[in-house]
Amino acid sequence: MVPSVLYFICLLAATTAQVLELNEGKVQGFEYKTKKGDIAEVFLNIPFALPPIGELRFERPQPPKPWADVRNGTIFGAACIQIVPEAAFTRSLEISEDCLSLNIIRPKTKGSRNFLPILFYVHGSAYEMFSAVECGYKGFAEMFADREVIVVTIQHRLG
Template structure:
């Protein structure tokens, strides 16, 4: 009898160890997702989910188009590696890059909260030209934020020519990186409750270019009901570089050099046929941190188009938007070199 009891206790002990260390699996409306555990400095575990697709891959015929909703997946998605950086004018910090890059990451406390956890939806900066989520990792985010009872979501959006090229008209409207960010926010609203998140408490935050993006999200009618407050740091849509029409001039110059006709009605079709390397060959010498009067580092970015933000005046758009708690961060010598 004693042996049977000891075997029973040992079985329970081993089951507890297995359950504690097993990789977390979450069922969403798109399919199941398997992440992994990270033991934080606090001694508690965070659950990490990397590389969740929030939109269809913006490749081939979907290049230079608004993001399309991601399709459901049948098998459990192994969400254990950061996604590749979005392709841009050059490789970023040696990180793998790809046009198929519309993914996000979720970092959450392991223990459940009956009231749900607040969410920090973070958009990286980088002049609309560089950046990825891998740069931020998951350890510091978990140790500093998840440990405080916050779910953190980091997203990727199309960069450089693939995210913001525009002819200023319906042929190539631009702002694809903005639409990516909005699609990611919609996706989070659909699935975050399965991660024990409270979607009524989503703070959208960003730094530099990411700050301009979240402030524009706050002015987009489609984003009005998708978040509760805004945290822009080191920039906003009102920054000189936050939204400007210079991208049209840049686009036309590159279109000429890459071998397309700037006045053609099929300019988008022509650009879709060009390879990433062809774009990089033309762009790299122009924007790689040059101080020439060629193309400014910050000439590629969002443009007021009357679509993402329905009015072309930022002040009017701000007046029309719902009032939300907003905390703006700046540095004492902000933008002294820009």
């Protein structure tokens, strides 16, 4: 029993991504193993601005407030409010005005990440619909983890 528990703890420790330390606070991510066997560290739903609600609704984005606890970066944040045709309402997508967040998919490397290239991906659809949630993280990890490229996707206001 004890060896199997120790094995599970070691396995869990081996598959848990590092905590990403930012100026605003810390974010706990997770690891994704690609089909080629490369490991990508994924950090989701990192706020890059205050929610554009109330007096901030039609203003430029304001810097996010710092947070004290380790933020859960294992699930996507809500998509921004969208102008969508009726046919698109079949999607199951959380939508909110509190949506200004970014996601980081980076290769797990033993060396320095100081000089890795960064792909900053802004989803299209004429600023009316779509989101970083629908882009996901797996495709980016599959395409770029072995090339040692950091990918950043963003949820931005639409309409």
